[in-house]
Amino acid sequence: MTKNEIQEQRMRGYFIEATRELLKAEGLKSVSVRSIAEKAGYSYATLYNYFRDVKELVFECVRGFSEECVASVVERTASIPPGEEGLRARLRAWALYFAEYPGVFELFYLERLNDLGNRHPSVNIIWTLPDRLCAADWERLGEEGLPSSRAHDLMEAVKYEITGMLLFYLNRGKPSRFDGFAELLDARIAKTLTPPHHPLT
Amino acid sequence: MTKNEIQEQRMRGYFIEATRELLKAEGLKSVSVRSIAEKAGYSYATLYNYFRDVKELVFECVRGFSEECVASVVERTASIPPGEEGLRARLRAWALYFAEYPGVFELFYLERLNDLGNRHPSVNIIWTLPDRLCAADWERLGEEGLPSSRAHDLMEAVKYEITGMLLFYLNRGKPSRFDGFAELLDARIAKTLTPPHHPLT
């Protein structure tokens, strides 16, 4: 890495860090090219020497937040060994990270990235985040006899379901308080992972 | 209704209809107080004589779209009697309405309504839409012996799950094409409503 590249990466880092702080503390609504530049200590026009536009900058934060989320989940569930209980706990911790930082949820799932195209790397980071968190749990359940196709189905179901719950809770106030959300979250994870043996008809 | 109230309702209707058309055709990004007013044939300042702000106007469209969605689902599934098959078909048609009109999805689930508060009537219209669509199906399944608590759980699961799927498909390009989404939708509805008798461990 040449001298100029080091400096360039440093400058990008200043802007990215400023954006991260704004996103975490106040959410997307308070992230503007001017507020970022002020926090970074530069003029807002300087930003355009290091990022194509403000959307590129904002989505540069995805990787960092995903790593932070992984760290949060690992720390909160370190004592729980791989398996069914670990799976539930890690899915729960994954969801609670977004409930704690709604601005990160906005960035991951709500913010449009029209022109960046949907092949942007951040989309895959977001999509595969829960899979990475629970890989060991599914592996263990596989060793215990769970077919991998069934594992895949369950993971898909619970991923979509929790994302939908977060959407309603954070964006539509359903449920209105955190307590209600946490309760609902636990109940739904349990029921989806171990559905009762009771056919519809 | 007095003469003035009639005129006021008419004026509100002009703006609401203009907003509806913009939303359906081009999505939220092209909805602005100026574009609405131009389509309605008035100055943009006139809008503020009939709506507190543009968010109030935009959310006034929710009821109309929800009725349109109901009509679409009813029409597409009229021949299917209440029961398990009807349930699947109506949930599918509900999701496909949003896949067809991504702008309506944005309005229903993505657009913030910070200041309007989360007790706004549109939130309940949105939340209960699938319940109203499938009420007869659940009723029939109840008559056939399905416990209402189980029905409630399944409906909750499938509502969150489909919303999550729509979020990923419309906002993150997962899956990238409609075919993939429709296929995934059918598969997930079927699997969630009739999970296999196979415990995790």
Added chain:
DNA sequence: TAATAAAATAAACGATGTTAAATAATTAAC
């Protein structure tokens, strides 16, 4: 018809993202 009330609009404000021109800082050449 003239005075008054109401409705519609034009003008303006502050904030947004972005670009072009102008200044400051750094590097290269001598």
Added chain:
DNA sequence: GTTAATTATTTAACATCGTTTATTTTATTA
């Protein structure tokens, strides 16, 4: 080490946005 060229940064400007205030037009009433 001073000057010229290049690069980095900033100021100024533009178009667009939501909203408010002042002004003009339209309708109603005396």
